[in-house]
């Protein structure tokens with residue numbers, strides 16, 4: 286099957302490479318010339334474990350190619366995936382300009398029946414808007430052509446996206462025609478024959494499934510973070526609470542890890558977008574609004590915890606380990622570090638930091654604080670001369686630090702484990718003035 290993927294970012298590139306691995310002929314298109322040039326040279330524009338191998342293999346077998354040419358992409362594809370960004374606008378609503386620009390490009394270049402698949406996370410009603418936009422372009426051209434719009438939201442997690450795309454819990458397909466539904470089954474044939482559950486529904490329901498799923502997970506995180514705050518006050522251990530809660534089959538242990546607040550390219554924007562969609566439909570989504578508010582509070586509580594424990598951070602150096610919003614990615618979009626570092630700096634701290642993949646993004650996102658941030662080559666360099674260590678992202682390499690070595694090089698011995706990676710290890714409390722989250 287010939288597939289075009291428009292937008293070659295975290296989702297589009299992974300989807301394109303994996304669909305090529307399923308045996309399809311895939312063109313990944315992007316407006317970013319540097320990204321496409323790099324991809325043609327075999328240079329990955331993002332850090333995603335395993336992606337380079339899948340890309341290299343499929344380029345070698347000539348099933349995967351890269352272009353900035355939308356005309357070529359549209360004309361040579363039976364199925365076109367839209368995988369461009371849907372960032373939040375100032376009012377929280379999803380910015381659809383990129384999705385609709387692609388829809389109008391498709392309408393301008395279409396040469397026959399196409400299935401147009403919305404892979405981007407979009408508000409309910411966008412499928413119909415895409416249809417209208419394509420029809421508008423066809424009308425301008427004075428031509429009439431059949432096409433179908435499908436909503437096929439993506440649930441992959443950065444850092445594990447190759448596994449998630451190839452082993453999804455379910456494939457959601459929202460469509461209005463049997464023909465499009467059948468074509469989508471062919472796109473995912475490898476998964477279909479492997480008994481992956483397929484949820485086939487209408488476009489509006491598929492669009493809602495994605496927001497409902499992300500909002501639910503965000504609520505779960507904010508819920509356990511509030512339990513962590515209370516646990517600290519009453520001498521309870523949130524890790525054990527979460528473990529016991531998770532043993533209840535109705536609850537599940539996933540997404541019950543207390544920490545410094547959720548971040549990333551999905552939860553913050555998708556929670557705001559669903560609240561906005563609800564408001565536009567005359568509803569106030571109080572649960573999700575509270576989860577958003579609790580998440581903002583959680584980040585500030587972490588700063589408060591550090592400042593209160595240390596007395597003051599003025600003139601002190603703090604070693605921050607991990608800047609990305611989660612491990613195994615270079616993605617810094619809405620990472621808690623973007624709130625916590627500036628706040629500590631405003632209170633007079635200097636930062637020494639190490640992150641395995643976050644520096645490129647962090648350096649421009651935190652550019653206005655560059656005088657107060659020193660980017661170090663490893664954890665030990667970052668800890669040296671610092672008064673406190675703060676773990677912000679649970680990269681595996683931070684789980685096995687030589688704690689004695691760290692302590693010896695520090696000026697004081699505060700250790701703030703904002704991901705609870707050492708919370709079960711009593712020995713750390715003998716070396717450091719240790720605090721986790723809710724433990």
Ligand SMILES: NC(=O)c1ccc[n+]([C@@H]2O[C@H](COP(=O)([O-])OP(=O)(O)OC[C@H]3O[C@@H](n4cnc5c(N)ncnc54)[C@H](O)[C@@H]3O)[C@@H](O)[C@H]2O)c1
Pocket residue numbers: 291292293294295296297314315316317320368369370371383386387404405406407439440441442443550551
């Ligand atoms: N990142 C995730 O973990 C994740 C997971 C599930 C769903 N999503 C959703 O997938 C969508 C894409 O997210 P992402 O993280 O891949 O974004 P991204 O910013 O990494 O990638 C988007 C790409 O689209 C390109 N683009 C913009 N306009 C274009 C156009 N007119 N034509 C061609 N290319 C264009 C950009 O240059 C960029 O490379 C979003 O709606 C997001 O919410 C993301």
